[in-house]
Amino acid sequence: MTKEELKQKILQVIEEKVKKGGKSKVYLKDIQRELPDVSPRDIKNAANELVREGKLEYFSSGSTVLFGIPGVGIGVETAFKKEETEE
Numbered sequence: 001m002t003k004e005e006l007k008q009k010i011l012q013v014i015e016e017k018v019k020k021g022g023k024s025k026v027y028l029k030d031i032q033r034e035l036p037d038v039s040p041r042d043i044k045n046a047a048n049e050l051v052r053e054g055k056l057e058y059f060s061s062g063s064t065v066l067f068g069i070p071g072v073g074i075g076v077e078t079a080f081k082k083e084e085t086e087e
Contacts, residue, residue: 001038006046009035011055014069025059025066 001009013034014026028047032040047067050056059066 003042003046003049006035006038006042007050007055009038010043010047010050010067011069014056014067018069023066025068027064027066031067 010031013031017026017030018024028040028044031047032038032043035043047056051058051067054070056067057070059068
């Protein structure tokens with residue numbers, strides 16, 4: 001599988017999870033479960049490249065990193081603004 005094919009598969013996995021009404025952000029391990037024949041390192045590198053291209057975004061709670069489609073669900077800025085106003 002080429003890097004471009006892998007990136008398309010990652011996008012497809014995330015989009016399917018969002019469409020099913022599940023979470024808008026996905027753990028790296030969730031992506032790895034869906035693509036068992038691909039090395040975790042290759043998945044991580046491809047996902048990071050998708051972030052640099054603007055096709056995915058990071059969401060970090062500090063202890064873990066999730067990947068999501070930009071504009072879907074709560075973004076990092078919104079989540080932290082919400083926390084600040086609740087205090």
